[in-house]
Amino acid sequence: MTKPVSDIEARHSFGLRLIAIYKAIKSVCLVFVAFAAFHLHKEQNFAHLLYVLEHLSLQDISGMRWRLVGLLQNWGPNKFIAVGIVALAYAAIFATEGTGLWLRKHWAEWFTVVATGSLIPFEAYEMFHKFSWLKLGAFIGNIVIVIYLVRIAMQPHVRKP
Numbered sequence: 001m002t003k004p005v006s007d008i009e010a011r012h013s014f015g016l017r018l019i020a021i022y023k024a025i026k027s028v029c030l031v032f033v034a035f036a037a038f039h040l041h042k043e044q045n046f047a048h049l050l051y052v053l054e055h056l057s058l059q060d061i062s063g064m065r066w067r068l069v070g071l072l073q074n075w076g077p078n079k080f081i082a083v084g085i086v087a088l089a090y091a092a093i094f095a096t097e098g099t100g101l102w103l104r105k106h107w108a109e110w111f112t113v114v115a116t117g118s119l120i121p122f123e124a125y126e127m128f129h130k131f132s133w134l135k136l137g138a139f140i141g142n143i144v145i146v147i148y149l150v151r152i153a154m155q156p157h158v159r160k161p
Contacts, residue, residue: 012152013104015148015152016101016102016104016109016152017101017102019098019101019112019145019148019149020097020098020099020101020102021098022098022145023094023095023097023098023101023112024094024095024098026090026091026094027091027092027094027095027098028091030087030088030090030091030094031087031088031091033083033084033087034083034084034085034087034088034091035084037080037081037083037084037087038080038081038084040077040080041077041078041080041081041084042077043077045077046072046076046077046080049072050069050072050073053068053069053072054069093115096108096111097111097112097115097116100112106153109149109152109153110149110153112145112149113146113149113150113153116142116145116146116149117142117146119142120139120142120143120146123135123138123139123142124139127139
């Protein structure tokens with residue numbers, strides 16, 4: 001005989017699923033970043049990217065494209081292996097968080113609190129150093145996630161057989 005799900009449990013389940021989907025999207029994006037980084041490790045691919053960026057017929061008022069070209073030239077193709085490895089590592093962490101939250105595992109709530117909360121000071125520094133609305137949104141979103149998950153994790157959990 002199954003116990004009816006309370007309204008609070010249903011809301012928490014929805015919230016956890018929403019965070020899990022957010023973590024899954026971040027994981028997929030990071031896997032794409034990793035594959036692109038591994039692809040740019042090859043000298044001819046890297047040179048082709050620089051060529052394309054230098055010859056884009058876009059209006060570049062802020063000079064962002066040229067800063068990107070300069071940054072890429074300073075890095076060189078060899079740095080992209082490290083970028084790919086770091087992106088895959090973060091993708092694995094986000095996938096672990098998301099899977100655990102989707103399955104409503106208590107450990108995943110605390111794991112996500114620690115992993116997400118540990119990055120908040122760096123996000124705050126980065127946001128105040130070079131402000132953007134996207135950084136502010138991510139910063140606020142991560143604070144909300146941490147507070148929400150701490151509240152859920154502090155509640156008594158019934159062990160499922």
